[in-house]
Amino acid sequence: MKAEYILPDSTISPKRAFPLLLIILFLVLILLGINLGEVSTVMEKAIKICLDCIGIG
Amino acid sequence: MPVLRRWIQIVSTALSNAYWMFPHTKGIYQGTLKSICAPGLNCYSCPAATGSCPLGSLQSIIAGLRPAVKAGHYHFGAYIIGTLGLIGSLVGRMPCGWLCPFGLLQELIHKIPSPKFEIPKILTYMKYLFLILFIFILPALVIDDYSYGMTWFCKFICPAGTLEAGVPLIFLKPELKELIGVLFYFKLAILFVFIVWMILSRRPFCRVACPLGAIYSFFNKHSVFRMIHDSEKCTHCRECYNNCPMGIKFYKGPNQHDCIRCLKCLNESCRFGAISYEIAGMPVIKPVEPQKSALTPP
Ligand code: SF4
Ligand code: SF4
Numbered sequence: 001m002k003a004e005y006i007l008p009d010s011t012i013s014p015k016r017a018f019p020l021l022l023i024i025l026f027l028v029l030i031l032l033g034i035n036l037g038e039v040s041t042v043m044e045k046a047i048k049i050c051l052d053c054i055g056i057g
Numbered sequence: 058m059p060v061l062r063r064w065i066q067i068v069s070t071a072l073s074n075a076y077w078m079f080p081h082t083k084g085i086y087q088g089t090l091k092s093i094c095a096p097g098l099n100c101y102s103c104p105a106a107t108g109s110c111p112l113g114s115l116q117s118i119i120a121g122l123r124p125a126v127k128a129g130h131y132h133f134g135a136y137i138i139g140t141l142g143l144i145g146s147l148v149g150r151m152p153c154g155w156l157c158p159f160g161l162l163q164e165l166i167h168k169i170p171s172p173k174f175e176i177p178k179i180l181t182y183m184k185y186l187f188l189i190l191f192i193f194i195l196p197a198l199v200i201d202d203y204s205y206g207m208t209w210f211c212k213f214i215c216p217a218g219t220l221e222a223g224v225p226l227i228f229l230k231p232e233l234k235e236l237i238g239v240l241f242y243f244k245l246a247i248l249f250v251f252i253v254w255m256i257l258s259r260r261p262f263c264r265v266a267c268p269l270g271a272i273y274s275f276f277n278k279h280s281v282f283r284m285i286h287d288s289e290k291c292t293h294c295r296e297c298y299n300n301c302p303m304g305i306k307f308y309k310g311p312n313q314h315d316c317i318r319c320l321k322c323l324n325e326s327c328r329f330g331a332i333s334y335e336i337a338g339m340p341v342i343k344p345v346e347p348q349k350s351a352l353t354p355p
C-alpha cells in the first residue's frame with residue numbers, strides 16, 4: 001500500500017516558517033565559523049590524540 | 058523499515074570509523090575529513106574515527122576561549138553550533154535514531170535477555186545539566202595558570218571516549234599504560250555502569266547523560282520533520298510505548314524531547330493509524346493496514 005501525500009495550502013503559516021528561520025540562522029552561523037577560521041581549529045584538535053578522552057589527561 | 062534503519066545505523070557506524078590503517082600507523086586518522094563534525098557521538102580519538110566529535114570540539118573551543126581571544130582569534134564554536142543547529146532544524150533528534158554509533162551500541166546491548174527496568178522520567182532531565190555544566194560552564198570558568206580550561210565531559214564522564222579511544226589506544230600504544238591512574242579506572246567504572254544499565258534499560262546514556270542528544274532535543278518541536286499524533290484515532294493501547302527504544306509515551310504527545318524519530322512506533326507499533334509525520338508542514342499519512350489482532354475482539 002502506498003503512502004498518501006496531502007499537498008499543503010500555499011500560505012506559509014508561522015509554524016512552518018520558524019524551521020526555515022532556524023535553518024537560515026544556523027547556516028549563517030556555519031559561514032561565520034568558517035570565516036573566523038574555526039574549521040582549522042576543529043581539525044587541529046581532532047587529529048591529535050586527546051588524553052582527556054582516554055582518561056589519562 | 059526496521060531492517061532499513063538497522064542497515065543505515067551499521068553503514069553510518071562503519072563510515073564514522075572507516076580508517077583501518079591504524080594497526081600499521083599506530084596512530085589516529087589525520088586527514089581532512091577530521092574537520093567535519095560527525096552527526097552522532099563518535100570519539101575523535103578513536104583510532105578508526107574519520108570525523109570529529111561535535112562535543113569534544115565544542116568543549117575544546119570553549120576551554121581555549123580566553124587564550125584564543127588574547128591571540129585575536131574570536132572562536133566561540135559558531136561552526137559546530139551551526140552544524141548541530143542545522144541538523145536539528147531539519148530533522149530534530151533523528152541522527153540519534155539513525156546515525157549515531159553509540160546509539161546503535163545501546164540498542165544492540167539491550168537485546169541481551171534480562172529483566173528490564175524503566176528509567177524514572179526525572180532522570181532524563183539530567184542530560185541538560187551535563188550539557189550546561191560539563192560542556193559550557195566548567196570548561197569556560199575553571200582555568201589553569203595559562204587561562205586554558207578542561208574538556209570536562211570528555212575527561213570525567215564520556216563512556217564513548219573510554220570505549221572507542223581509551224581501551225583501543227592503551228593496546229595500540231603500550232607507552233600510554235604507564236600514564237594510567239585513578240582517572241582511567243574511574244572512567245572505566247562509568248563505562249561499566251552504563252553497559253550494565255544498557256542491558257537493563259532502554260538507551261540509558263541517550264536519555265540521562267548525552268549532551269549531544271540534549272542539544273538535538275531542543276529542535277524536536279520546531280524542525281522541518283515532525284511527528285504527528287491523532288488523538289481521535291488513538292486508543293491508548295500503549296503499543297508505541299512498549300516498542301519505543303527511548304521509552305516514550307507517544308500517546309501523551311508527539312515530538313517529546315527524547316523522541317529520536319526512529320519511526321518504530323509508526324511502522325511497528327500503532328495499528329490504529331494514530332501516528333504519522335509531516336515534512337515542512339506537509340503531512341505524510343501512512344494508511345492503516347487492517348490487522349487481525351486489531352479486528353478480533355479480545
Ligand atoms: S543521545 Fe544517544 S544516539 Fe544521540 S548522540 Fe547521544 S549517544 Fe548518540
Ligand atoms: S500505538 Fe497508536 S493507538 Fe496505541 S497508544 Fe500509541 S498512538 Fe495510541
Ligand code: SF4
Binds near residue numbers: 305317322323
Ligand atoms: S516515539 Fe516513536 S519515533 Fe520517537 S523514539 Fe519512540 S518509537 Fe521512535
